[in-house]
Amino acid sequence: MIEYSGQPHYLVAVDCIVFGFDGERLKLLLVKRGLEPEINKWSLIGGFVGANESPDDAANRVLKKNTGLEGIYLEQLQIYGEPDRDPIERTLSVGYFALIDINKYQAQLSDEYHAEWFLISESPKLIFDHAQMVSDARKKLRYKAALHPILFEMLPKKFTLPQLQMLFEEVNDTKIDTRNFSRKISSTGLLIKLEEKDKSGSKKGAFYFKLDKKKYKANFQAFLNFIPNLKI
Amino acid sequence: MIEYSGQPHYLVAVDCIVFGFDGERLKLLLVKRGLEPEINKWSLIGGFVGANESPDDAANRVLKKNTGLEGIYLEQLQIYGEPDRDPIERTLSVGYFALIDINKYQAQLSDEYHAEWFLISESPKLIFDHAQMVSDARKKLRYKAALHPILFEMLPKKFTLPQLQMLFEEVNDTKIDTRNFSRKISSTGLLIKLEEKDKSGSKKGAFYFKLDKKKYKANFQAFLNFIPNLKI
DNA sequence: TTATTAAATGTCATTTTGACAAATAATAAT
DNA sequence: ATTATTATTTGTCAAAATGACATTTAATAA
Numbered sequence A, B: 001m002i003e004y005s006g007q008p009h010y011l012v013a014v015d016c017i018v019f020g021f022d023g024e025r026l027k028l029l030l031v032k033r034g035l036e037p038e039i040n041k042w043s044l045i046g047g048f049v050g051a052n053e054s055p056d057d058a059a060n061r062v063l064k065k066n067t068g069l070e071g072i073y074l075e076q077l078q079i080y081g082e083p084d085r086d087p088i089e090r091t092l093s094v095g096y097f098a099l100i101d102i103n104k105y106q107a108q109l110s111d112e113y114h115a116e117w118f119l120i121s122e123s124p125k126l127i128f129d130h131a132q133m134v135s136d137a138r139k140k141l142r143y144k145a146a147l148h149p150i151l152f153e154m155l156p157k158k159f160t161l162p163q164l165q166m167l168f169e170e171v172n173d174t175k176i177d178t179r180n181f182s183r184k185i186s187s188t189g190l191l192i193k194l195e196e197k198d199k200s201g202s203k204k205g206a207f208y209f210k211l212d213k214k215k216y217k218a219n220f221q222a223f224l225n226f227i228p229n230l231k232i
Numbered sequence C: 001t002t003a004t005t006a007a008a009t010g011t012c013a014t015t016t017t018g019a020c021a022a023a024t025a026a027t028a029a030t
Numbered sequence D: 001a002t003t004a005t006t007a008t009t010t011g012t013c014a015a016a017a018t019g020a021c022a023t024t025t026a027a028t029a030a
Helices: A055-067 A102-111 A130-147 A150-154 A161-172 A178-188 A213-219 B055-067 B102-111 B130-147 B150-154 B161-172 B178-188 B213-219
Strands: A011-021 A026-032 A045-048 A073-080 A091-101 A116-119 A191-198 A206-211 B011-021 B026-032 B045-048 B073-080 B091-101 B116-119 B191-198 B206-211
Touching: A011 A055, A011 A073, A011 A130, A011 A150, A026 A045, A026 A055, A026 A161, A045 A055, A055 A073, A055 A091, A055 A102, A073 A130, A073 B073, A091 A102, A091 A130, A091 A150, A102 A116, A130 A150, A130 A161, A150 A161, A161 A178, A161 A206, A178 A191, B011 B055, B011 B073, B011 B130, B011 B150, B026 B045, B026 B055, B026 B161, B045 B055, B055 B073, B055 B091, B055 B102, B073 B130, B091 B102, B091 B130, B091 B150, B102 B116, B130 B150, B130 B161, B150 B161, B161 B178, B161 B206, B178 B191
Parallel strands: A011 A091, B011 B091
Antiparallel strands: A011 A026, A011 A045, A026 A116, A073 A091, A191 A206, B011 B026, B011 B045, B026 B116, B073 B091, B191 B206
């Protein structure tokens, strides 16, 4: 068997930046690293790419193994490959970002696994270049969410307009005018208004909406321009 | 020294999808592969990531070594890591796409190096998963060019509006209304009209323009929405 | 019955868009 | 010298989208 002679070989890992929304705040999922170096330090959910899997496969496997999460929105971010990013030996890491509804997995994550949610502004110090990954992922999330309806991935089946707006405000770290936001969302035709109201947040209650799945899929790649005066 | 025991190590390569514009058509730069397997077959410009360089560094080095190109627009596309994508041994490749003005490097590329330009629709069969890379790069180029003024990277210092429009039409594979295009471009404030005309293309001649470098840098991340009715 | 509070909705001026055709400048032809 | 040719350049207008702004409504609590 031929080989590419004399070329160096490296470890290849994946690291997942998992963003979640609990109905009020945008949060980041972290775990305590299970191996040396930096054992027990806060870290993104990561692992090595196995011999018979692609990085995408690895990301899905690692995510399932460490958090039980499966079938969630997962997108490649970029590769991190500075020669000295891992002090033990050279490891390139493929960053992925994931989006989930926190409440859907709350119990599972804290009981079975030892993953914890943090406000991004209150995250602990992370190992290696993971803080940079989080920063890049936030930027990309903002970018994509401004153009495509990916934030619905972070909401439960039934959600209210105030919740949706809060999510957009959290992601973009800005305040949005309720009237204009409501108009914009309506114009996409992606939402179906339900009879039921969520009365937990106010006396009047807010109507629940659900996603029009068909239109969601059809419009996923369309440019929707959700955010006014957007500057990245 | 500690090591991550038992984990497999892989080769890591970079492959560059180099797009060029000659004033009329959008083209793709290819070279003949210099090593087995698939030696002498048409290929993207690629090479292995060295022990002391990042993938970004490697892409720049490989590009310079194989084409002499230096200091050009280069952006990470994504990683390609299917286990069997290279028949010899497992190699992950980081794709990059680059943008250049063909005429600026024409002589250099064909004489010193043996790189050739192809219309994308008339490209030869490529090795491995390079055709997929080209397809993904085109898509990403379209996406970015719709929102950010990166296409100016493919034009000479002086260019005309008809040239600029042709470039946009090539990239998006569509026809654009001249009046609306001109209005949109003007409104960005990125162009400075010159006294001189290019008379090679018509009797009347077309005025040359140049980029307002300061505004270009300032607006590079702004959302400019160049393409009407855009669907990706 | 009234007060309270968050949710839902309406207006208007301005800007942007998309669709459409006529005028212009330079050279070539007569 | 006049006219024809051809690509370049520019203009209009109705429709849609945007941004800024405040009031009404529905339900519960007082």
